[in-house]
Each structure stands twice: as structure tokens, then as C-alpha cells.
Amino acid sequence: MKALARLLGWLGWRQEPAQPAAHTAAAQAIAPAPAPLAAPATAVAPELLTPRDLERLRGVHPDLVRVIRRARRDAAFFVIEGVRSAERQRVLVAGGASRTQNSRHLTGHAVDLGPIPLDWQNIDSFRAIARVVQAAAEAEGVSIRWGGSFTGFFDGPHFELTWAAYPV
Numbered sequence: 518m519k520a521l522a523r524l525l526g527w528l529g530w531r532q533e534p535a536q537p538a539a540h541t542a543a544a545q546a547i548a549p550a551p552a553p554l555a556a557p558a559t560a561v562a563p564e565l566l567t568p569r570d571l572e573r574l575r576g577v578h579p580d581l582v583r584v585i586r587r588a589r590r591d592a593a594f595f596v597i598e599g600v601r602s603a604e605r606q607r608v609l610v611a612g613g614a615s616r617t618q619n620s621r622h623l624t625g626h627a628v629d630l631g632p633i634p635l636d637w638q639n640i641d642s643f644r645a646i647a648r649v650v651q652a653a654a655e656a657e658g659v660s661i662r663w664g665g666s667f668t669g670f671f672d673g674p675h676f677e678l679t680w681a682a683y684p685v
């Protein structure tokens with residue numbers, strides 16, 4: 518076969534290419550995209566927060582949201598509340614559910630998280646979440662404080678960015 522091709526070439530006979538260039542380009546254009554490679558280790562973790570959680574995190578400081586996203590990979594909880602209006606804060610203080618009108622919820626610097634399943638009597642379930650959130654905060658380099666460590670007022674669901682690192 519090679520000898521024949523050489524002979525034909527010598528005789529000046531040009532063999533048509535099997536696939537003209539234009540045709541090849543068109544075929545590539547309609548060809549399906551190659552299968553994606555395995556996700557690299559640095560890929561963003563799948564979203565475990567629910568749409569309702571994300572809705573409740575609207576307006577919350579992005580550093581705190583980052584911590585919560587990371588923590589959710591290692592603990593089952595839901596977002597109870599993020600940003601709070603001044604009016605709602607007044608109602609909570611009046612009812613004894615909050616002790617300050619200067620709450621970090623007003624500025625998006627605090628969130629309340631509830632264990633899944635939620636049992637207000639199960640203090641250990643709040644402690645377990647606090648450990649995971651604290652570890653996530655350290656991993657993200659974010660300075661936070663857990664409401665369960667407040668003196669004289671156990672606020673288990675509450676996490677806030679520290680005043681020292683986040684003055685406003």
C-alpha cells in the first residue's frame with residue numbers, strides 16, 4: 518500500500534484528506550464537552566445549608582457565613598435567625614429572651630443555630646455544635662464568640678463575631 522501511495526504521489530496524484538479541515542472543525546463544534554476531571558481537593562464543598570438557612574443568613578457578615586458553611590459539614594444544625602430588626606430586638610429584651618439592645622444581630626454580626634433535632638433541654642447538643650463552629654472559625658481565621666460562654670446568661674444557639682476583631 519505504501520509503495521502504491523508513493524507511486525501515485527510520484528505521478529502527481531493527490532489523495533484527498535479523509536476529513537477536510539472545515540469538516541473536522543464543525544464536528545468538534547457539535548461534539549459533546551469532554552467529561553470533567555475529578556474535582557480538585559480545593560473545590561468548594563457541597564452546600565449543606567438549606568434554602569431557608571441561606572435566606573436567614575441574608576445580610577449576615579460574609580466571614581460569619583463562611584464559618585457556618587464550613588461547620589455545617591461536620592454538624593447537623595439549622596439557622597434560627599440572622600439579622601434582626603431593632604423592633605424585634607426590643608420585643609425580645611422586653612420578654613427576657615435577650616438582655617441587650619446592643620445585639621450583634623442588629624448589624625449582621627450574629628446568628629442563632631439550632632441543633633437537628635432541636636431539643637432546648639439538651640444542652641450538650643448545643644455544646645457539640647459550639648465545638649464544631651469554634652473549630653470552623655479557627656480554620657477560617659475568624660474570631661467568634663459562643664453565647665454559651667456568656668457569663669450569667671447561657672445563650673446556646675448564639676454565635677457572634679467578636680467586638681475586638683469586628684468593631685462594627
Ligand SMILES: [Zn+2]
Nearest residue numbers: 627628629675
Ligand atoms: Zn443570638
